[in-house]
Amino acid sequence: MGNIVGIDLGTTFSALAILNAIGKPEIIPNVDGERLTPSAIFFDEENADLIRIGIEAINSRHLNAQRSVRWIKRHMGDANYCKKIDGKNWTPVDLSGLILKKLKQDSSVEHGEIQDAVISVPAHFDEIRRKATMDAGKKAGLNVIGIVNEPVAAALYYATTRAITGKVLVYDLGGGTFDVTIMDVKGPQMNIVCSQGDHALGGVDFDKEILRMLEQHYQDKFNAKLLNSDEDRAKYEDEAEDIKKTLSRRDVAKKMLYGPEGSMRAEITRDMFEQAISSLMARTDILVEVALEEASAKPSDIDKVLLVGGSTRMPIVQQRLEKMFGFAPETAVNVDECVALGAAIHAGLTTIREKPDAVPVGIASGLKDINLTDVCNHSYGTICAPVDKETGKRVVQNRIILKKNTPLPCEVSQTFYTVSKGQTEVEVTITQGEDSAVEYVNKIAMHKLELPPDRPAECPIKVTYSYDVNQRMHCKFEDVESGKALAVELSLNKNGEMSEEDLTEKSKQKYEVKS
Amino acid sequence: MGGLLLLLLIVAAACAGIFFPNEISRLCDYVLSILHRTTRQDEAHCFSRQNDQPVQDQTDVIQNVPDLNVLNCRVQKTIQKEENSEIDVFDVDICGSIHAPADLHHTTLKITILDVTEGSSDSVPVQARVKQWQAGESPSFCYSADLGRLPNKITTLSDWTSVAKLRIDWLLFARKGQRSLQFNVSILSARDGLELACTRYTYLYENPSFGYVDVQENAEHSKTLAVALAFAVSAADGRMFECEIELIKKWAKDNINLARSSDKAERELDKALNEVITFYRQGNKLDTYNICREIVAITPIAGRCDILELCFNVAKANGNVVAEELRFLKELANQMEIDGGKFRELMEKVIPLEMHEVKDMESILGVTSDMNTEIARARLNKEYVKWNARVTNTNPEVQNQADQMLKLIAEARNQYIVSETDLRQENNEPDHSEHRVSPRQGRKSKSKNPKS
Numbered sequence: 001m002g003n004i005v006g007i008d009l010g011t012t013f014s015a016l017a018i019l020n021a022i023g024k025p026e027i028i029p030n031v032d033g034e035r036l037t038p039s040a041i042f043f044d045e046e047n048a049d050l051i052r053i054g055i056e057a058i059n060s061r062h063l064n065a066q067r068s069v070r071w072i073k074r075h076m077g078d079a080n081y082c083k084k085i086d087g088k089n090w091t092p093v094d095l096s097g098l099i100l101k102k103l104k105q106d107s108s109v110e111h112g113e114i115q116d117a118v119i120s121v122p123a124h125f126d127e128i129r130r131k132a133t134m135d136a137g138k139k140a141g142l143n144v145i146g147i148v149n150e151p152v153a154a155a156l157y158y159a160t161t162r163a164i165t166g167k168v169l170v171y172d173l174g175g176g177t178f179d180v181t182i183m184d185v186k187g188p189q190m191n192i193v194c195s196q197g198d199h200a201l202g203g204v205d206f207d208k209e210i211l212r213m214l215e216q217h218y219q220d221k222f223n224a225k226l227l228n229s230d231e232d233r234a235k236y237e238d239e240a241e242d243i244k245k246t247l248s249r250r251d252v253a254k255k256m257l258y259g260p261e262g263s264m265r266a267e268i269t270r271d272m273f274e275q276a277i278s279s280l281m282a283r284t285d286i287l288v289e290v291a292l293e294e295a296s297a298k299p300s301d302i303d304k305v306l307l308v309g310g311s312t313r314m315p316i317v318q319q320r321l322e323k324m325f326g327f328a329p330e331t332a333v334n335v336d337e338c339v340a341l342g343a344a345i346h347a348g349l350t351t352i353r354e355k356p357d358a359v360p361v362g363i364a365s366g367l368k369d370i371n372l373t374d375v376c377n378h379s380y381g382t383i384c385a386p387v388d389k390e391t392g393k394r395v396v397q398n399r400i401i402l403k404k405n406t407p408l409p410c411e412v413s414q415t416f417y418t419v420s421k422g423q424t425e426v427e428v429t430i431t432q433g434e435d436s437a438v439e440y441v442n443k444i445a446m447h448k449l450e451l452p453p454d455r456p457a458e459c460p461i462k463v464t465y466s467y468d469v470n471q472r473m474h475c476k477f478e479d480v481e482s483g484k485a486l487a488v489e490l491s492l493n494k495n496g497e498m499s500e501e502d503l504t505e506k507s508k509q510k511y512e513v514k515s
Numbered sequence: 516m517g518g519l520l521l522l523l524l525i526v527a528a529a530c531a532g533i534f535f536p537n538e539i540s541r542l543c544d545y546v547l548s549i550l551h552r553t554t555r556q557d558e559a560h561c562f563s564r565q566n567d568q569p570v571q572d573q574t575d576v577i578q579n580v581p582d583l584n585v586l587n588c589r590v591q592k593t594i595q596k597e598e599n600s601e602i603d604v605f606d607v608d609i610c611g612s613i614h615a616p617a618d619l620h621h622t623t624l625k626i627t628i629l630d631v632t633e634g635s636s637d638s639v640p641v642q643a644r645v646k647q648w649q650a651g652e653s654p655s656f657c658y659s660a661d662l663g664r665l666p667n668k669i670t671t672l673s674d675w676t677s678v679a680k681l682r683i684d685w686l687l688f689a690r691k692g693q694r695s696l697q698f699n700v701s702i703l704s705a706r707d708g709l710e711l712a713c714t715r716y717t718y719l720y721e722n723p724s725f726g727y728v729d730v731q732e733n734a735e736h737s738k739t740l741a742v743a744l745a746f747a748v749s750a751a752d753g754r755m756f757e758c759e760i761e762l763i764k765k766w767a768k769d770n771i772n773l774a775r776s777s778d779k780a781e782r783e784l785d786k787a788l789n790e791v792i793t794f795y796r797q798g799n800k801l802d803t804y805n806i807c808r809e810i811v812a813i814t815p816i817a818g819r820c821d822i823l824e825l826c827f828n829v830a831k832a833n834g835n836v837v838a839e840e841l842r843f844l845k846e847l848a849n850q851m852e853i854d855g856g857k858f859r860e861l862m863e864k865v866i867p868l869e870m871h872e873v874k875d876m877e878s879i880l881g882v883t884s885d886m887n888t889e890i891a892r893a894r895l896n897k898e899y900v901k902w903n904a905r906v907t908n909t910n911p912e913v914q915n916q917a918d919q920m921l922k923l924i925a926e927a928r929n930q931y932i933v934s935e936t937d938l939r940q941e942n943n944e945p946d947h948s949e950h951r952v953s954p955r956q957g958r959k960s961k962s963k964n965p966k967s
Contacts, residue, residue: 279928
């Protein structure tokens, strides 16, 4: 049995934790001795084979911003993004794979070969982004045995390190994403109630607001642009991050700005900063309210608010939450590390469930009481064409079958009907999204279900979606009369990839029995 | 081709006798002449047609004693009670004699209904809304039922016997208004389908809703009205851009079926469209209110939304939507009885946020200055959830729109939502409130610029 590992692949920092002999997670420092590794990459200018990851990349990016990459998590799953370096196109999966490889290599130095791992993702990540994250893990040579939602991982760690009972709201404001999760906790029994998230709301966005202020200061004084190159931008992005951190401790931060027209001293107060980010903070408030509404809870129903992610260090976050809930949020857990630590616990639970014999007794004993019930993170549906009652015309629309926040495991069926006489096939589409309008949902799989010939219209097709505790989604499209079925599985395959397995042939034997 | 020129008529319908200056008398005459014809046609679309056919057959059998040597039928409209509701039905009764090949012959009943309002030679079938009443693949109504075995070779029903109760809401008539419906009743041999006896009865029925022929005609007419509105939108900001005109022309050619019938028809449509453009460019205006009322009268909501979508496309054709255009679009939606939610849904689908010259929160997000905080909060939260789910869409355009909408919603929240705590702070700390845009200030500023 190899090591059981959890990885927090963050927008700005990443971390790796391992389960020790008694099932307790521990952060493994990188080769520089740091517990967190910046999620940054720099492609060396002279040696094409030399790729710097982490703090080295951060330090090098001012030299040639074109050869550096940061915040790649923001682009995860984006088919249109690629970074071209020396004629090679690097996709978000490739680049994230490099970061994961660095974590794997560094931890292997002390702890031996790392293979099986659980990687954390924001709760709101869709299937495309989850699959991309797993693909990145595979590229790094990892066997991704599971994906865990970041707030769930943080809550797992939190709930296993202290005795708590009640409704817990996990407020996860990280470097690039924001998640809010509500869960019912009773000791080691944890039931996720719902999650909400924003893919583009995190520390990076706060930094951008500071950078905007710096640019404005310079413009006002010299009537000139402060940033005139990618390198300038890279430099001041880091300065902005530094100012933000200072403003979490002090009321004012001061910086020297060196631009083409001369230098100046810029002062940014906490008030100015908070005013600048008020729209971003409004977005966090909205999502907290929405999560409460989904959980049918009032602020007074929440027993604890757990802070996760480096951006929760900003005083405004704590003040707003205290105002909303009437008590101070919980800050005792290390906000930067708890996701990786919880991911390691999740990896342990997954291994116990999948390969119980392979788990050392100490670890199994340490995790034996933990019981986590997760929910479906998105709504899944299919595309159909019902007749509009008013116009009598068919309208193509997305029909949700499996609703977001349904507790796992779950199974739901709906019956649809063929449209025309003699219809010999049905195009079946698995969608992810909350809209009924087809253009606003993502199509995650498409297949054709062949039907027997010479039949009238309106033959029933039963569609069944199920989602198991291992994040595997099973879809079955069944022609009720003939028993013919098409099964599609969206899951982890043996290589750790999200696969879409068409089981038509197998199902033929199984379902063509009916005469 | 007169029907094709209809396109102009509507334009004219509103402006006839109102705005026509002398210098365009030629156009005026042209339009008015067609208007005269069209108005009459439109009346036919919208209101009852006169029944110009005498009612024949056995309509008088109800009053008179039926001849029992032949098969007779009568139809009465009655009410059938079903659970908690009452349903209108056609009650079909028969009486008289049926000649069968032998005693105890197994028979079936078949009923079809023809609309003979326009005369027997122009009759059209009544259609069925439900499959079991349809004749195979045809939507025409055809009712069949097992009549059982006739006791004798010649069976005589001396009293009226009810053989079918036909739900009227399951029938689809040709047109609205008074219709002459000819019920054809046949008794068939169950063995070989041979007709043993038949009869018919004509019933005058007042159909309260549009028939399937009306619907087809109205759909065509509605497209003409849509073109008229589209031109009005194009002219709303005082300028008609070439791209807007091209878009309308293309839409008209693609959607007005008559225009596709021949090259000549297409040329005539082109000519008509050009004359409408000239009409607008000369500064004339339409009574869009009446056009919208007519649209409401003949077009279901889905069709009205299609028209509004065309108008949105025209408004955005030149790359941005100015305040006048948006205001006019809202007015049209209102007059076409399209609610605010549907208006926003269509707008967000068609017009990217960056094309709005002014980001009017009321139009885009549905929050208004008279909403209380909780309602505005709920409205914005709902919008946020909707757009947040779209932000990971694989289509970059949808992604971009979603990103911008999330930012706008957050701004709106800062502007419209104020918590009780904030209010208290404002009251106690006047200095502090000067440094921030208070929600009330925000609201005031909105109301000063109501449509911006």
